[in-house]
Amino acid sequence: MPLNSDTVLLTLFVAVTSALAQSGPVTFSCIGNGITGNCGAFVATFCENAANTVLPASTSIGSCFNGNEFSGRCDFIAFNPSTTGGIGVPSSANCQAVLNNITAACPHGGVGNIVNALNTFSVDPNQGQCKSLSPCGN
Numbered sequence: 001m002p003l004n005s006d007t008v009l010l011t012l013f014v015a016v017t018s019a020l021a022q023s024g025p026v027t028f029s030c031i032g033n034g035i036t037g038n039c040g041a042f043v044a045t046f047c048e049n050a051a052n053t054v055l056p057a058s059t060s061i062g063s064c065f066n067g068n069e070f071s072g073r074c075d076f077i078a079f080n081p082s083t084t085g086g087i088g089v090p091s092s093a094n095c096q097a098v099l100n101n102i103t104a105a106c107p108h109g110g111v112g113n114i115v116n117a118l119n120t121f122s123v124d125p126n127q128g129q130c131k132s133l134s135p136c137g138n
Contacts, residue, residue: 026101028112037067037125039074040103046076047095047121055080055119056087064130073130079120088118095121 042065053061060079067073076099078090094114098121102110109124 024115024117026097026112027115028098028102028106028110030102030106030110031108031124034108035070035072035125035127036107037070037072037074038103038107039065039067039076039109039123039125040100041065041068042074042076043096043099043103043123046078047090047092047099050076050078050090050095051092052089053078054087054089057082057085061090066129067125070125072125072127075124075126077122079122080118081120082118086118090119090121091117094119099123 042063046063046065049063050061055061055078057080060077062075062077065074065076078095080086080088082088091114094117098112098114102112102121102123109122111120111122113120
């Protein structure tokens with residue numbers, strides 16, 4: 001098949017987009033106890049909302065979603081652990097990569113990040129329902 005400029009540009013775009021989508025390997029640790037619940041259905045929504053938030057150093061954004069596969073709630077947090085004043089906007093792709101790994105491997109939730117990326121992400125299934133003022137959630 002002959003290559004034309006459109007094919008080359010599309011291939012380059014896909015390669016660059018894939019490289020930017022996740023800047024390194026995922027590292028995470030599981031919570032060892034507590035309520036179990038599958039929070040995977042809410043990962044994309046949380047990450048898309050978090051990606052619209054500027055997080056100054058040592059701040060976080062959290063969201064709560066009422067569980068639809070268990071009788072509890074899912075608490076999500078995106079945290080900027082910088083102590084040197086670094087301001088960051090969480091990457092939706094990094095957030096989803098981390099939280100999808102956690103929800104697949106950790107029935108009690110967990111915390112993780114992309115190696116060498118700024119933000120840390122966590123998910124924690126809990127008992128009870130979300131408070132009425134919980135941002136982003138049900």
